[in-house]
Amino acid sequence: MTDADVPEAERVSDEGFLELDRRSRRRDEPAPERRSAAHRAVWIERTRHLVRTDPAGCWVAEDDHGLVGMVSSLRREVVWCLATYAVLPGRQGQGIGKPLLAAAMDHGRGCTRAMLSASSDAKAVRIYHQAGFELHPQMHLVGTVDRGAIPVVEKVREGSASDIDLMDSLDRAARGAGHGVDHELMLRTWRSLVSDSTTGSGYAYLDERGQVALLAASNRRTATRVLWAALAEGPESVTVPHVTAANQWVLDVGLAARLALGQEGFLGLRGMKPPTPYLHNGALL
Ligand SMILES: CC(C)(COP(=O)(O)OP(=O)(O)OC[C@H]1O[C@@H](n2cnc3c(N)ncnc32)[C@H](O)[C@@H]1OP(=O)(O)O)[C@@H](O)C(=O)NCCC(=O)NCCS
Numbered sequence: 001m002t003d004a005d006v007p008e009a010e011r012v013s014d015e016g017f018l019e020l021d022r023r024s025r026r027r028d029e030p031a032p033e034r035r036s037a038a039h040r041a042v043w044i045e046r047t048r049h050l051v052r053t054d055p056a057g058c059w060v061a062e063d064d065h066g067l068v069g070m071v072s073s074l075r076r077e078v079v080w081c082l083a084t085y086a087v088l089p090g091r092q093g094q095g096i097g098k099p100l101l102a103a104a105m106d107h108g109r110g111c112t113r114a115m116l117s118a119s120s121d122a123k124a125v126r127i128y129h130q131a132g133f134e135l136h137p138q139m140h141l142v143g144t145v146d147r148g149a150i151p152v153v154e155k156v157r158e159g160s161a162s163d164i165d166l167m168d169s170l171d172r173a174a175r176g177a178g179h180g181v182d183h184e185l186m187l188r189t190w191r192s193l194v195s196d197s198t199t200g201s202g203y204a205y206l207d208e209r210g211q212v213a214l215l216a217a218s219n220r221r222t223a224t225r226v227l228w229a230a231l232a233e234g235p236e237s238v239t240v241p242h243v244t245a246a247n248q249w250v251l252d253v254g255l256a257a258r259l260a261l262g263q264e265g266f267l268g269l270r271g272m273k274p275p276t277p278y279l280h281n282g283a284l285l
Contacts, residue, residue: 001058001070006047009060009070010040016086020121038208042189043084046283047072049185050083057107061087061096069096073104074284077177080108082116082268083283085124093123101127113176114270115285117242125266133268139243140262141254145231149257156229159192159203166196167203170216174275175285179214182284186214193233195226202226205281210234211241215279220249223277227253242267242282246274 001009014035021032035043051058054074061069069087073080082104087097108114116133118124129135159167161184168178179186186192190213191206202217204226212230217223227250231238240259243250244267251261267274 001047001051001055001060001072003048003051005060005067005070006044006051008067009047009072010035010043012060012067012070012088013043013084013086014040015088016092017119019089020119024120042208045189046185047084049182050074053181054107057104059100059103061100069100071100071104072283073107074182075108075111076180076182077172078111079113079115079175079177079285080105080111081114081283081285085116097123098127101131105131113272114268115175115272115280116268117280117282117285118266118268120265128266128268133270135266135268136244136246136274137263138241138265138267139245139251140264141240141243141250141257141259142238142262143259144237145234146258150232151228153225153229153232155197156193156195156226159187159194161187163192163194163196163203166194166201167216170201170203170218173218174216174278175280176272179284186284191233193226193229195222195229197222202277204230204279206230206234211239212279214281214284215277216275217277220277224249224253227279231257240279242280244274244276246276247278249277250279 050072057073059071060067068091071085072083118128164183167183171178186205194203200219200222202222204215205213207213240254
């Protein structure tokens, strides 16, 4: 993938996921929509960042008419992460996706750990299992936050570039590697909250929709405080995605806030256990 491919790669991924959402939609749910302009801009900026930092981890498949498939991945210290992976709906199941993933995984050669957030797509799940990933179900909490349930949260402040070392050390304790240059991207694109006190440290990012995009902490108590602060700062209607069974503390917060619990997709892992206390990001994990 080159920088010039990124907008078309965005279209391939949007169409791939839109079709998946259509197939998995319950009849009472609203029809899935294309990514919003803001979401698309963040997607493009993130993928351009990965093409720059991890050119050998980002690949496209094309035919005479243009791109038909794309994959982006990253290597941070000892961890390889799959960021995005999609083939155009009409071209799926024809052998385009597997060699794309193999090329991206080759970039992770030598990494002792690997992470990906899988959709429930039957083909994706089959491919990840074949590639040796353990699949851990993901839950999410969704709804309108009961503002009256939010406790007084102290010792949480806005984050900045001077917090990157702290954030990286929390990442290392949770998943074995810092997010490194990805923190620069996230600080540029999103809002961050940091807590650093004698009883523990933690941080969270709120994405362009105000949803929790990543959270790491040195202990559950601090993680809980940071999540409450994120809910207090976020919009009325929220989703807290990517909750694994190892992170029951998220359920304590989300259910106290009167959010509803659901399930979607899997955290795929190699060489590691589900990180905790931690809420992974879907692309940068
Ligand atoms: C996941 C995805 C990228 C894979 O690309 P692809 O070109 O469809 O994959 P391939 O054709 O190379 O391989 C598909 C595998 O699933 C199998 N398969 C095909 N249809 C299937 C079905 N309905 N159910 C289960 N397995 C199926 C194929 O036989 C093949 O496995 P095999 O080689 O062991 O026989 C693509 O399907 C996609 O974009 N899905 C929607 C978006 C998505 O979920 N992306 C992943 C997000 S984490």
